[in-house]
Amino acid sequence: MTKNCNFIEKLREVGLRPTKQRVKMCEVLFNREKTFHFTINDLVKMISEKMSEKISLATVYNTVHAFEKKGYLKEISIDSHKSYFDTNISAHHHFFDEDTHELIDCDESDIDPVNIKKNITGKKIKSVEILIKVASDNQTQK
Amino acid sequence: MTKNCNFIEKLREVGLRPTKQRVKMCEVLFNREKTFHFTINDLVKMISEKMSEKISLATVYNTVHAFEKKGYLKEISIDSHKSYFDTNISAHHHFFDEDTHELIDCDESDIDPVNIKKNITGKKIKSVEILIKVASDNQTQK
DNA sequence: AACATACATTATAATAATTCTAAACTATTG
């Protein structure tokens, strides 16, 4: 697998040693065409399925957060009960399907740029995020 | 206090019995000019200060969620660690000050309406929320 | 290749936020 070399490089860039747990994590996270949204729990399950050995929760938390800090993952907050992470780190917005609890990326072309006319004195805008909650018609709003 | 009568009515509308704990909660929540943002913890503290008797955490959680369900409060998700609630239940957006952890309402006039060109088949848009994170210039992005 | 060392992993304990439970209490209705 030439892919693994990329992952090892990536880990090095981030300042993490390429251990087998971390390389496996990278495979799950970054070895895909499409953007990938997940919770820590999802991730632990997926890694466990892909690996004969066990991976500890703590390792997953630590490594995910290390990636987040360095900008390889983005956290998306939908409600107070769930942290979603996103492998698409460009500035973009989301749909959240309340029926399936699925997160869907918006393309840049899906939403016109937001025009903010107010600013807080002495403060800089760090990010602008739009979350569009959707549900099937018969569903009541949360 | 004529105000308390309103709160008793309000509680009745929501289908809750107007007990003294709940009336006190209403005073803290709704007896103000300006929008009010709070976490459950903030709220418990504020109520305790206003009341000689203790109020239990469980009661605050239950009542806040009852109000939320009925649309008298709105939950705002900033990060996975904190639930903020908002007494301003109209559709509106927020600034979040990463330095002070303060939530600030946007007026309707502060942000142009969002134009969404994509839609998810079979799904209806339930809400559109913009969160603008700000911090002082020397602060690094979270 | 073996070593030393710094960094990782792990299971488990600790913490924090929230929800559940069951017993005691209270507003409401008749």
Place this chain on the structure above:
DNA sequence: CAATAGTTTAGAATTATTATAATGTATGTT
């Protein structure tokens, strides 16, 4: 004012996350 249906409460249970400390491992040096 008594019966009852709904409330409050303290504390236990649960869940997500973080910290800890002992053990294990990747890495650069030799």
